[in-house]
Amino acid sequence: MTGAVEQGDRKRRGRRAAGQDTRAALLTAARALFVERGYEGATVRAIAARAGVDAAMVNHWFGGKEALFGEAVLQLPVDPAAVVERVLDGPPERIGERIVRTFLGVWDDSGGGAFAALVRSVTAHDEVARVLQEFFLHTLFARVLASLDVDQADLRATLCATQVVGVGMVRYVxxxxxxxxxxxxxxxAAVAPTLQRYLLGDISAEPG
Amino acid sequence: MTGAVEQGDRKRRGRRAAGQDTRAALLTAARALFVERGYEGATVRAIAARAGVDAAMVNHWFGGKEALFGEAVLQLPVDPAAVVERVLDGPPERIGERIVRTFLGVWDDSGGGAFAALVRSVTAHDEVARVLQEFFLHTLFARVLASLDVDQADLRATLCATQVVGVGMVRYVxxxxxxxxxxxxxxxAAVAPTLQRYLLGDISAEPG
DNA sequence: ACCCGATCTCAACGCGCGTTGAAAACCTTT
DNA sequence: AAAGGTTTTCAACGCGCGTTGAGATCGGGT
Known part of the structure; x- marks a missing residue:
């Protein structure tokens, strides 16, 4: 019975017991570390360690760090439909306020770390900027502006982006x-009127 | 004459001719590369190569990459006094416009690369954020606001920062x-009224 | 004219990175 | 129960990084 005692905590080689989704564990760990440290700071070894597996698993399941990043980052921590609904739910003359409250509600939770990491990812990885633009402008503000029926919609959307992103930079980064x-x-109180004007007000050269 | 021909372009060892300020060359190269690629991307080897010397010179003259970074970054590419003067030179009711024009004038020149690199440095190196805050808030906006004599000056300064940084992020990064x-x-036309209000207008909850 | 210190290149070190191939352990199929 | 494929760890590779020490070379003080 007692025979040769197995070294219990020593990681045994070979396949682990069934039911352990290593792929999903890596994705979760990768998202968390990308958020904490950005693309370059989140090493394959650290991701694997947090997932409790060997670093070689990243190559086995995803083919490399780049591909893992691609899968991990594209799942944003917010639900676009819910955000749009929350922003549009109310009178148009207070839409600026709802945008600011929604924005702060999403990012304040993580203490700003998530936003900072997103910025870090943008600067380290050009593709992320494209994804962000797609999401921010086309998914979110395109729908918001479609329901408002104004001219120069694209310019208004980017102007809103400047103010919202700016608040995030100063508050979180x-x-x-x-x-x-x-x-x-x-x-x-300070920022909502700005968004209100960018969305519905006069953004051309003021007459006299 | 022909004897043993010296390999002309082969770097000779030992001390170079006098009058070559290696330290200054390293500083210049470091500033340029930090701006182009950020802290992590600007490797010691690349900096030394651009300066035309060996990588070991960084340690010899500065003691390490960190110290070189410290000296290189603290010399910002803009002259604070000139900026303040340019912003304050004119009627207060158009100060927002002058801020936007000055900001775009400084960063448009580099095609946005310099601003992007600054952001990269901020996210890669916490100390840079502190330096930026010192410069942006205390050196620039503190003087501007002192001349305007308004309440909640610190809050107004950070609000201006959100809008100005936001424009930089969306336009350059x-x-x-x-x-x-x-x-x-x-x-x-679009952004100046926002700064005008942050500096001189009502930033509290609007009365009904 | 000599020497000594300052300056500079070169070669190498140790580290951590992403990645790879082989071998071990498990699960499924027959 | 044997076979075969899948999953996993381990050991090692090559790379580039920042850094270090030894030695070559030049310049200035005496």
Whole structure:
């Protein structure tokens, strides 16, 4: 019975017990580490360690780090349909406020780390900027603007992007006070009118 | 004469001719590469190659990459005094316009590469964010706001930062159209009123 | 004119990265 | 129960990184 005792915690070689979805575990670990450290900072070894498997599994299941990144990043932490619905649900004259509240609601939760990592990924990896543009402009603001029926929709969308992205940069990445500690209501009061004007107001040279 | 011909282009060992300021050459090369590729992308070998010297010179003159970075980055590519003067030179009711024009004037020149690299450096190196905050808020906007005499100056400064940084992100890093190709006047017309309000207008909850 | 220190190249070190191939352990099929 | 394919760990490779020490070369002080 006792015979030669198995070294219990020593990782045995070969196939593990069934029911362990290594692929999914790697994807989860990769998303978390990409968010924490960005593309270059999230090493294959660290991802595999967090997933509790060997680094070679990344190549076995995805073919390489690049491909794993491709699969992991494209699953954004927000549900586009829900966001659009939340933004459009209410009177048009307060849509700016709802955008700011939704934006802060999504990113404040992670303490800003998620947004910072997204920015890090954008600068390290050109493809991410394309994906973001697709999502931000075409998926989100295109629908919002379609329901508002204004001219220069594309320009208005990018202007909204400047203000929203800017708030994210200063609040989550640069961490300039007092905006980091500012209440949501304070930010809303200041920024919402800007979005309101970009979406529905006059954005051309003001007459006299 | 012909004897043993010296291999002319082969780098000779030992001390070079006098008058070659290796330290300054390294600093210049480092600034250029940090701007082009960010902190992690600017390798010691590449910096030394651009300066035309060996990589070991970085350690000899600065003690390491980190210290070289510290000296190189603190010399920003803009002259604070000139910027402040240019922004303040004119009527207060058009200060928003002057800020946007100055900002685009500084960064449009490099085709956006310099701004993108700055962002890359910020996300790769926490210290840069601190330096930027010092420069942006305390050196620039503190003086601007001091001359305007308004309440909540710190909050107003960070709000301006959100809009200005946001324009830079969308125009230079994310490259969302149509803002990338937009004329300066178009951007000014849309964004200047926002800065005008952040600096001099009402940023609290609007009365009903 | 000599020497000593400052300056510079070269070769190599150790590290961590992404990746690869072989061998071990497990599961499924027959 | 034997066979065969799938999953997994392990060991090692090649690369580029920042850094180091030895030695060659030049310049300035005496």
């Amino acid at each position: 640069l961490r300039f006070e007092p905006l980091v500690s500012a209440e949501v209501d304070t930010v809303v | 994310l490259r969302f159209e149509p803002l990338v190709s937009a004329e300066v006047d178009t951007v000014v």
